Amino acid sequence: MNKLVTREDAATVSMPQPVGFWHAFVFWLKLGFISFGGPAGQISIMHQELVENRRWISERRFLHALNYCMVLPGPEAQQLATYIGWLMHRTWGGIVAGVLFVLPSLLILIILSWVYIAFGEMSLVAGLFYGIKPAVTAIVVQAAHRIGLRALKNNWLWGIAIVSFIAIFAANVPFPAIVAGAALLGYAGGRIAPEKFRIGDGHGKAGKAFGPAIIDDNTPPPEHVKFRWFRLFRVVVAGALLWLVPMGALTAFYGWNHTLTQMGWFFTKGALLTFGGAYAVLPYVYQGAVGHYAWLTPTQMIDGLALGETTPGPLIMVVAFVGFVGGYVKALFGPDALFLAGAVAASIVTWFTFLPSFLFILAGGPLVESTHNELKFTAPLTAITAAVVGVILNLALFFGYHVLWPKGFNGGFDWVSALIALGAAVALFRFKRNVIHVIAACAGIGLILKTMLL
Template sequence: MQAAGPPEALAAPPASVPFGEALKFWLRLGFISFGGPAGQIAIMHRELVEQKRWISERRFLHALNYCMLLPGPEAQQLATYIGWLMHRTWGGIVAGALFVLPSLFILVALSWVYLVYGEVDWVAGLFYGIKPAVAAIVLHAVWRIGSRTLRSPRQVPLLWAIALASFACIAWWKLPFPLVVAAAALAGVAGARIAPAQFAAGGGHGKADKRWGPALIDDHTPTPSHARFRRTRLAQVVGVGAVLWLLPMALLVVTQGFEGTLARMGWFFTKAALLTFGGAYAVLPYVYQGAVEQYQWLTGAQMIDGLALGETTPGPLIMVVAFVGFVGGWTRQVLGPDALFAGAALAATVVTWFTFLPSFLFILAGGPLVESTHGDLRFTAPLTAITAAVVGVIGSLALFFLLHIAQARPALGLPVDGVALAIAAAAALALFHFKAGVIPVIAACALLGMALRLSGAA
């Protein structure tokens, strides 16, 4: 059945959007952007394309497909891109920053509650139920990303081989995540020459075939001058970005030394930001390797709890790094034992700054340049291979979570925690079969976990 055309009221494009009006929208988006990347992109599409008509569907999807080629949170980068397209550099900065800041403040507050009151029975019960739900959510992420990238093993056997190899490299051989990403990229470069048809599989978002009426930035609206590539502008943005990275890092090194916790966090999460191909789930194994195993800023159980908090707050899921920073700053007492909260909040802010700074640079500096290479197999094949590797990496993360929640419960005389596994199975059924949303699944599992803990059954 063919959709009806736009009503007469939509015959003319909307008037130009003042910067203040856009600012109010980006602030509101920061508080309502639940549901992970898919939910956040859906919210922006409904608001910006269908209702406000600030940008056409084709231009929206063009921006989205570009953001998907970059490391970092694609929904936050999409907001930055559209803000930049509409209101130049400050428009992009405001849009991207307001997508993150509400989540930072909320996570700082929830992290404090977690550390101070986490041992209280009903709070512990909530997290007991949430952990299996998170394991099911990660499994669902493996399926969601894998179904988009891998297709049939007969069609793309090389991509399947890359996915399985990356799973083994992380789960059994404990190889560093950056090494896995680099190997996958090299495989993509070679694959583009050996079997180009397999690596032409991309993660597009469909055809731009719907119309919602004329848009302010429409299909044939000329690219604004500030969005065209110029070497001088590229040099300026990269230079400012380098200063914005060097000054905070220098301050941390001068005040606490390069071996200090905050300086190490800044350096570590800069590297993590450059490796987030495929979204937050892809970089979590790398964060786990560094934050839990190498630096011991937090425990594995706390990492799972942090991911649960990240799933239940607005903003990009990669904001779980703010929880990692908060817990690490608290346990390492970065500002001394008398300023635990201030030190932890500072660490969360430092981690957020170094994690998201590259995302802004990718859009503000690289947007015009990288957009011109979209669809070039030499450019997209390595990224397709990386996405295939990401499927295996997330699979290893799911295995880790399942093994963790299944650990024996000596206090109850159980060799394995069958209750937690049953909750995980129920959550997986809700996600896969009933297509339930992430937030309702987490809420139901949290309430179930609290009831079991208070009743003594867990």
Template structure:
């Protein structure tokens, strides 16, 4: 059989040739630059490429991996890429797939953040940012609607969502506490009223077959993917050791209270709390980075989310923006080395945010491969997801206040920004406009308004 160049769809009766690590490397690199559209968009790109076109993995095995990634904290699309890379080419395959999903986004964000901090006060850049902010309010509001329409299936889940909104918006309760309470309610509720806490069915396999795949429905689990307790222990020790070494290094060089050390500690906690995607953890990042550490201002946080939406890769990469701005404003390496301060801080934050993601895959995937049946969402997770909707709604409200009332006064409402946000929400909701198109259109509107 002739070797397939991995770009052309294969005839259904052919068995595709297993890709080499080098071929996989080029695919994962390309994916890192084109993975726009949030987790849903990124997962659909991977499904189209890996299941339908290249047939590296079957639909059933793809969805089996995805269902596992969905119950983990962390960016599910990046974890799915890591999982598939690991399944095909062992640990190196997983590391390459997971890192290349993130690195292009990191480099692009570093460049954009530098331009933003260096030239943000220039009328043209300020105009673009003015246009994008109402779009961000619309996007976050739409995210709350989208997750809510899937998650809030009955009045009890609505109540949990409302309670979470009140807890974070009015009482300023810490995000981890809200997650903990929601999980507890779900755990108890699941025992006494299981039907109330039955979650969405996850991703179910369709009946459609795309022909034989390299890793097919009935392909035996590769030797390296079989569950082995000793290997699991080794992976756990290596992962924890990497984290401890990085933290000790930062502490010895800079001290515990230093900006970089505190960033490492804070973003480790944030990484373990990203149930429900990046929007869910943003209020926690806001509480820490803006309110507690003062690494950046509320306005900069909104601008960071706007930049994060315009770059490929997982939206949680907005943490790199937070790190860069924090390193820059705190003068980590002195006032003469602001760029270096920003780059190093962004890199530190990215390392600590994504290390747990790799650990979860390398630890849990062999166990998941050994089960080969669909994971059921647990009752606590259903309750957490419901609480997350309320938390995201509070984030939308917070952004709205800062964008529509820049002086924090009801007497000074920015009616143009308000109108733009309403139109933006309708564009997403009714006309299914893609986020990237909305951001581009609004940046042009902002640019035109700056000339008026």
């Protein structure tokens, strides 16, 4: 039933059966284990399953929800799953869809992080990551290029990207300050030259039909999606309590300066700054987690990104790796409970990172129609996305330095890593190879070089 039909013929296709909560639960669980490929791949999977195959939601309604999620901070694919789950089965439907999109990735990353930190010195693991690190550098360059093609549509936006790069590279301006400055420039630019700050058509226009859907173009909005002030107040209060209670408990038991408390606070701020996707928040994470708190080293940060790229779920789940390594290395619960410390830290980091995403959907969903295409809301986000391009380019240089000069400029240039990075870049840019395939190939090359030739 995934065959494309004309809108005239769509009415003759049978209506799909209503979907129960537990039927949807099984689908969201399955999606959590197969959601590889980053945001584009995950959104493609959801479109194929929900719009084409199952017809739970129409093309137009799917894109409408997606465009809203695109202008929010946080992982748009996870937010889109939460949004559709909420449309279908109220608040618990959204919570289940969003949690199951993340939970399998968290469990997998905890195990992989433990293997990495506990056995990383073994020649097998070291060889794999020797090849993976240069590939990650090429992947970040590709991310900057991909976002740049979408975001830098005119000289104004190019200028914002260049200024943001200089600010973070030369002046080490904090990432939150760059986001705030870009937002102000976008707001002003939207008033001075509005045509320069209009967003495009998102991921496409709704011009296709796959037959009638359960949530169709003209389906009346159910009661739970209509805006009510009391409902908004209830969601905001519940969200505040879900943040205050664990943060208060961490502060009461361990103190404000304890690693777990600071992780909760640090990643709460990070969750509000992830405009432009996961790659946008990585500079903020390495500025804080690597530079300020020293929860992990630059090399470990690169390795964590590689693990995040090869596991299902949002790429921003790399923060779980950061939390695990920080908790494990600092032995928060003593030398006999290293795994427990890492797992608890990873779980806390994940909680504070994703909580705002749920609140944005549950609180903001009913307001989508009134704000979606208004320039005063979208112009600052357009400027922020442009600034993100410059920030990600700086991140690529940061990774490249630590991969190609692993012992600093005085320690010599790693020509082998440079060749692996070049090969990965060719595979990504010229041959459009899948990220997971590139990482797997480079890991194999690194293993061979480390164990047989070097």
